[in-house]
Amino acid sequence: MDRIVRVFAAVALCIALAACGGGASEESAAPKTAAPAAPATNPVDPATASTITGTITLQGTPPPNPPINMASDPYCMKLGAATTPTFIVSEGGLENVFVYVKDGLGTLKFPVPSQPVVLDQKGCSYTPRVFGIQVGQSLDIVNSDETLHNIHALPMANREFNRGQALQGMKYTTTFTTPEVMLPFKCDVHKWMNAWVGVLEHPFHAVSGKAGAFSLAGLPPGTYTIEAWHEKLGAQTQQVTIGPKESKQISFVFKV
């Protein structure tokens, strides 16, 4: 009858060993590269710097943003009804689209801004929902709510993290080491909370605002691939050539 004991023990041991083996490989998959050293000064000559401006428009009628059921947290519930802000359309323009220079800057290196980017957990949602940051730039994640949040980053190229913020006013500061567009965040406590960050090696990024407008200022003359990314509608790219001190207008049209 000891055989029964041995069978149970052997199966349990096999499972534990298999699990530990798998876990090690997962852990080793995490990137360990350090951020490259950034120069102290901007390599772009202000006398020749150019600007790309534009709009994001939406063709067609977007589906209504689904209502959020916040019943699982009384604090969030009392904040009132809310919808998932997937499609924010104002004056025909689409907001919350991340626009950035995907290619064309060559080997230029840019200084890392000393000002941190702030991601706030406020009203049981992320503010901003879509944003950009530079490699090595500080990201301050704060909890302005009187409830608990966990901030869970789900990168492909950077290091994953999951931090709990149990109290109002808590702050967690981090940086990213590798360019990655887009890197999602979620709160596992409140399933409806999602945010995305575009991590770049340069400062030429923007998020479309009112009327879908955006601006990429301070670019050196050249030919660029500009990409516009939307959380639901995917990404579009355009080639743009600008000369010294030129201001060029482009537009992206997303269809639903």
Next chain:
Amino acid sequence: MRHLFAALVAVATGALIFAGGLVTSTESGLSVPDWPNTYGYFMFFFPIDKMVGGIFFEHTHRLIASTVGFLILVQAAWLWRSEPRRWVRRLGYVALAAVITQGILGGITVLWYLPDPISIAHASLAQIVFCLTMTIALVTSSGWTRAYVQRSGRQTPSPDDLMLQRVAAVTTGLIYLQIVIGATMRHTGAGLAIPDFPLMFGQLIPPHWDAKIAIHFAHRVGALIVTLAILATTGHVLYHHRTRKELLRPSLLLLVLLTAQITLGALTVLSQKQFVINSLHVVTGASVLVTSLVLTLRAHRARFAADGPHVSADAEASDLPTPLDRRRADPSGSAAFRRAGDHA
């Protein structure tokens, strides 16, 4: 009394599996980022009013797991103190080691952000813990120690039925394998890889394949194989051992659970993984496994000759020494006590 406690432990383990199913089904596994603490609080001091959203499921799972761990610890100590059969005492120790390992796996899977191999192992080991607690509950029952001989003495233990022993053991193994495939499907996000039921993309065989569809397909094929195996086992019992209640009852229960399990599996897909249905599918699968295990062990009962019927369920009624008795009799441990229970 020991059997009642063992039964309580087994039921608590089943409840724990349901709670674990809820964590996965609501995708709350990482809603508490730290372990063993909860948001910096000592686990048992975490305020109830902060158990919101996904924290409710994850933290409740941890509390139930701690309780089950404690119960299994008490059970192991109890068996060590009073159980005359060495192999049963050892089952208690293995259950304790398994539940500790299970707790560590649960912690690691949180700290490592739910890597699939760890999460699958956590789900698979949970079934082993359930099997262990159920086995202990079974072998400490009076029915087992009487070898299912009725007190009136009318029924005599049936001789070994090799065919039943084999088919029941294979069925139990197949059910466990099916549960492991199911755990793989859950933790790799393949639960809706085939979105329709009973057909697959409107056909009998999926028209296109990827890893997730393959895992999901394997689970459906597994369900078919397990169904046939259970029908073979229960059919054998109904045909050959209709009068043996200790075999008939788990067989009938197995058929009921199988029907419920297939229904829940279908509803899981059709409801787009509604979390309660999904979790019930998990715990019903575990119930199918332990019911089949009970049937298998009872089919093998005749092999446990040394367990009785002369060995009573309570050690107090037994004249066989327990480890504690031996230590009291011989503190130096030099005497070589040998007894029937140690060789069972």
